[in-house]
Amino acid sequence: MTGLKKLGVDVVQITHERVQSELEALEINIPIYYVKDDWLQLAFFRLRLNWLLAVYGSWLLHVKARVIAQATQRNLIHFTSPISPTLPYFKMGPCPVVIGPLNGNILHPPKLLFREALLKRLGALALWPYQKTIGQIFRGKHAATLLVSGGARTIKALKLAGCKDQNITETLDSGVDVAIAEQPKVEHQGVNHRFIFVGRLIRYKACDLVIRALADAPEAVLDIVGDGDERYALEQLARQIGVADRVVFHGWVQPGAQLTQLFKGARAFVFPSLAEANGIVVQEAMMIGLPVVAVNWGGPQQLIDTTNGILIEPESEEHIAHELAKAMQSLGNDPQRAEAISSAARHRAQQLGFSWPMLLKSWLRIYERVASFD
Structure with a gap:
């Protein structure tokens, strides 16, 4: 207002x-x-x-x-x-x-x-x-x-x-908040295997699939920002499959400088939500120049395409986890690809008036x- x-x-x-x-x-x-x-x-x-x-x-x-x-x-x-x-x-x-x-x-x-x-x-x-x-x-x-x-x-x-x-x-x-919209675009240089998930830790957000993907992306480190009923189960899952040392649970982080820094430190935003009606956090990631890896369904499907993000077909849990791992490995090792997607995402965000x-x-x-x- x-x-x-x-x-x-x-x-x-x-x-x-x-x-x-x-x-x-x-x-x-x-x-x-x-x-x-x-x-x-x-x-x-x-x-x-x-x-x-x-x-x-x-x-x-x-x-x-x-x-x-x-x-x-x-x-x-x-x-x-x-x-x-x-x-x-x-x-x-x-x-x-x-x-x-x-x-x-x-x-x-x-x-x-x-x-x-x-x-x-x-x-x-x-x-x-x-x-x-x-x-x-x-x-x-x-x-x-x-x-x-x-x-x-x-x-x-x-x-x-x-x-x-x-x-x-x-x-x-x-x-998207003006403070984010006016941030300089993230520049992707060198190897970076840090990734970020932001969202409530509830079942349909499917954060468990990102954690499972880490088993096939041995260099990836995941920042999880958010809290919810699934947090304990997700922490257990990370321990059970042996990736707990590469998962950082930050809890809820108030929008502002701290969250922006977490975004800026990541190579990509991984968001395999399975019933996402909108995509506000996807808009924020695109505006700041963070490549988005999401499921080809719902709100994210309306915001990104193959030029400004990576969409994974929702074939099965195993398929999504495998494709998440593949995307993280590829983006982490390939700053040129990450930068190309980043630039296209920022352009799309500005073009659509985020x-x-x-x-x-x-x-x-x-x-x-x-x-x-x-």
């Missing part, structure tokens, strides 16, 4: 009371209105009724947004959450509405569905009747301009709910178009 203010937009923010202390600590210089966290939201949370919590929370935000828009004479409302194309939005009345970026509706690749949670697989089977029903009941998306970053899979889910092509505009999921100011300017053009049609 502060980025929009810098572009001259008279902006106010509406969010939930539960994040008030965090936002106040940031000292954001824009008006912020908070939706009270009531007993019903707390009950849904404690009972783990996540769908009801999301829908009820969304309804409260809609009510608050309608009141604030009228009181402050807003000429456009932009909902940035919920981001799922399957969660409902409510009609807002006369004020033009932009929703998104929307993203989601992603499963594991077909040959790796055994790693997917059973409940999620069953949910995918119900997508068609669910979206048809939700689309008839909740009409908020039908009258809005929809920003979509999830590509064809997200558009498909929206169309099942009755949304039309003319309401859909594709965009990036998120921007930085927040450039992304917000593209959204601003959408705002102007939407408001002019009112």
Whole structure:
């Protein structure tokens, strides 16, 4: 929101009371209105009724947004959450509405569905009747301009709910912080066998496949940045296959100088996530000039190609681990190849406008178009 203010937009923010202390600590210089966290939201949370919590929370935000828009004479409302194309939005009345970026509706690749949670697989089977029903009941998306970053899979889910092509505009999921965008590109010289993984340590991120790959890449050293439920199992795996001395678990690292230095010290970013709807960390790596080695699936697939990264076909766990090892060995020993991919990645990041100011300017053009049609 502060980025929009810098572009001259008279902006106010509406969010939930539960994040008030965090936002106040940031000292954001824009008006912020908070939706009270009531007993019903707390009950849904404690009972783990996540769908009801999301829908009820969304309804409260809609009510608050309608009141604030009228009181402050807003000429456009932009909902940035919920981001799922399957969660409902409510009609807002006369004020033009932009929703998104929307993203989601992603499963594991077909040959790796055994790693997917059973409940999620069953949910995918119900997508068609669910979206048809939700689309008839909740009409908020039908009258809005929809920003979509999830590509064809997200558009498909929206169309099942009755949304039309003319309401859909594709965009990036998120921007890259200016501090990263303005960093000099990493220059790849000499041999470098240090690699980095950044992400939550949960099953679908597939960090275990990178660790397994180290067995076939004897010179590679891996920095793992992130934390999560899988950390203990990953540490055990590293010990069991004899690569623990080449794996450094950093835990969560706050964005800033320390994380940037870890990026700069690596030869490549290895990211075999199997159900990545977006690719924000991929955008960051590309912007800083770090070659990305990822699975040819989901968000990373939309951002990189064979000229500005390395994509691995999701044939099997063994295949991915083998190809990760091969990529690490090749890039580690070949600075010319790493530099060529690095330059192409940086060019792609700049061409597509990965930085927040450039992304917000593209959204601003959408705002102007939407408001002019009112």
